[in-house]
Each structure stands twice: as structure tokens, then as C-alpha cells.
Amino acid sequence: xxxxxxxxxxxxxxxxxxxxxxxxxxxxxxxxxxxxxxxxxxxxxxxxxxxxxxxxxxxxxxxxxxxxxxxxxxxxxxxxxxxxxxxxxxxxxxxxxxxxxxxxxxxxxxxxxxxxxxxxxxxxxxxxxxxxxxxxxxxxxxxxxxxxxxxxxxxxxxxxxxxxxxxxxxxxxxxxxxxxxxxxxxxxxxxxxxxxxxxxxxxxxxxxxxxxxxxxxxxxxxxxxxxxxxxxxxxxxxxxxxxxxxxxxxxxxxxxxxxxxxxxxxxxxxxxxxxxxxxxxxxxxxxxxxxxxxxxxxxxxxxxxxxxxxxxxxxx
Numbered sequence: 001x002x003x004x005x006x007x008x009x010x011x012x013x014x015x016x017x018x019x020x021x022x023x024x025x026x027x028x029x030x031x032x033x034x035x036x037x038x039x040x041x042x043x044x045x046x047x048x049x050x051x052x053x054x055x056x057x058x059x060x061x062x063x064x065x066x067x068x069x070x071x072x073x074x075x076x077x078x079x080x081x082x083x084x085x086x087x088x089x090x091x092x093x094x095x096x097x098x099x100x101x102x103x104x105x106x107x108x109x110x111x112x113x114x115x116x117x118x119x120x121x122x123x124x125x126x127x128x129x130x131x132x133x134x135x136x137x138x139x140x141x142x143x144x145x146x147x148x149x150x151x152x153x154x155x156x157x158x159x160x161x162x163x164x165x166x167x168x169x170x171x172x173x174x175x176x177x178x179x180x181x182x183x184x185x186x187x188x189x190x191x192x193x194x195x196x197x198x199x200x201x202x203x204x205x206x207x208x209x210x211x212x213x214x215x216x217x218x219x220x221x222x223x224x225x226x227x228x229x230x231x232x233x234x235x236x237x238x239x240x241x242x243x244x245x246x247x248x249x250x251x252x253x254x255x256x257x258x259x260x261x262x263x264x265x266x267x268x269x270x271x272x273x274x275x276x277x278x279x280x281x282x283x284x285x286x287x288x289x290x291x292x293x294x295x296x297x298x299x300x301x302x303x304x305x306x307x308x309x310x311x312x313x314x315x316x
Contacts, residue, residue, distance in 0.1 A: 109200065149167075199232075203225065203229035
């Protein structure tokens with residue numbers, strides 16, 4: 001009985017602590033409420049539409065009049081050779097974007113962190129941030145002009161003697177994934193450095209002072225102080241980005257892609273638009289979307305579990 005009463009007291013004390021915390025943070029809760037409502041309405045409520053993937057959905061019929069077909073559309077999906085080609089493109093472009101984004105963002109953040117001239121540092125930051133605010137329509141237009149046969153890339157390479165004639169970059173399959181990766185870096189590298197610079201600003205300055213006393217140079221301080229200081233931030237962002245591995249993009253592939261590079265430019269999103277919604281196969285398109293979401297959630301949980309197993313930071 002004594003143990004039972006002690007457990008009751010412990011539970012009661014925890015409830016009191018929880019209520020006290022909620023009261024103290026009520027302003028934050030009220031501020032978070034609109035975002036929570038937004039997520040419920042636009043992220044979770046539409047998930048009822050996943051039911052369409054198990055039906056032979058016809059828009060003119062009501063929900064109760066739809067024909068249930070089980071996993072028929074998933075079977076079509078996994079036996080379609082085009083889908084596996086699209087899956088390969090999506091994963092490869094996602095990995096390229098992931099690697100390029102992390103390497104470029106961390107590299108730029110390290111360089112900016114070493115700049116002592118505040119005016120020059122802010123100028124570089126502003127210039128690197130600006131492409132983030134451009135739409136992909138504008139970005140792809142710039143990329144297409146730069147990579148055209150009369151664009152600046154061909155002109156410079158020909159002036160340097162590296163090319164004898166212009167290269168049609170956007171018509172060569174072997175260049176497409178690299179073009180997508182570099183375009184993502186140019187557009188987002190400045191924006192991606194913000195969180196790393198914030199993490200670097202939280203590193204104790206005493207560590208750098210101690211390193212100066214020990215005679216460490218800038219590269220040694222980067223390797224032994226700065227990079228370990230942002231490791232937890234890097235791990236959290238890596239886990240979150242692994243969860244987006246099935247989202248290689250839509251706009252840049254759709255706008256820069258053409259018939260000559262179609263085998264390397266199509267992603268799952270383009271596949272859903274072209275062979276699902278575009279052909280009125282709504283259930284088939286939903287099945288592809290369900291597959292993409294399930295794989296994304298699985299990758300996120302696996303990455304989080306691996307981080308937990310090796311003793312690193314995690315999001316769950």
C-alpha cells in the first residue's frame with residue numbers, strides 16, 4: 001500500500017509540474033495554435049484521400065459507390081518499368097542535392113565565420129541569400145540562358161580553349177543530374193548557411209582562445225572546434241533531409257527536362273502528374289503518392305533509429 005500511495009504522489013506531482021509549465025508557456029502555446037491548425041487542415045486532413053488508392057475511383061460517383069480493388073493499383077505501380085526508372089532518377093537526384101547542399105552550406109558557413117570584416121561578411125551573406133527568394137521559373141530561365149549554345153558557360157570554355165564547339169548541356173543525359181544539383185546549390189546555399197552560422201555563434205569563445213594559446217591555426221580550429229560544435233545541428237538536419245529523400249523536386253526537372261533527357265529528368269512527382277492525373281488515373285496517382293509518403297516516413301524513422309543507436313542527436 002505504501003508503494004501504491006507513493007506512485008500516486010509521484011503521478012500527482014508530475015501532473016502539477018506539467019500544468020505549471022503549460023501556464024508559464026501559455027503565450028507560446030497560443031502562438032503555436034494557428035500553425036497546429038494549419039498542419040491539421042492541410043497536412044493530416046487530406047490523408048483520408050489515401051483511400052482512393054484502394055478504389056477504382058470515378059469522380060462522378062460518391063464515396064460509397066466507388067469500386068474497391070484492393071492493391072490492384074500498387075501492383076500496376078510495381079510492375080511498371082517506367083516507375084522504376086523514375087524511382088532511380090528521384091533517389092539519385094535527391095542524394096546529389098543532399099550531398100551538394102550540405103557540403104556547400106557548411107563550407108560557406110565556415111568561410112563566413114572566419115571573416116572579421118563585418119561589412120564584407122554581411123555583403124557576401126546578402127548576395128548568397130538573394131537567389132533563395134527567386135521562383136524556380138526565374139531560376140530555370142537563368143540556367144537555360146547560361147547553358148545555351150550561346151550562353152556564358154560555352155563562351156568562357158571556348159575562350160579558354162577547353163571546348164572547340166558549343167555543348168548543348170540541357171540535351172545531354174549525362175549532364176542533367178549535375179545541372180540540377182548545381183542549380184539547387186546556387187539557389188539555396190546562402191539560405192542553408194543561416195542555421196550553421198547560428199550554431200557556430202553558440203560555440204564558447206574560450207575554446208578558440210585556448211586553441212590560440214596552444215598555437216592552433218585557423219584550419220585546426222575549424223576541424224577540432226567549429227565542426228564538432230555544429231555536429232548536433234548537422235545530425236538533426238541530416239535526419240530531416242533523409243526524410244525528404246523521395247522529394248527530388250518537380251519544378252526544375254519539369255521546366256529543364258525535354259524529350260532528349262526524359263529518361264533522366266522524370267521524378268515521381270512528374271510521373272504522378274503525367275501518367276496519373278494527366279490520364280485521369282486518380283487512384284493510380286494516389287497509389288504512387290502513398291508509396292512515396294510511406295517510404296519517406298520509413299527513411300526518417302530509420303535515420304533517427306541509427307542516430308540513436310550510435311549515440312547522436314535525434315528528433316524523436
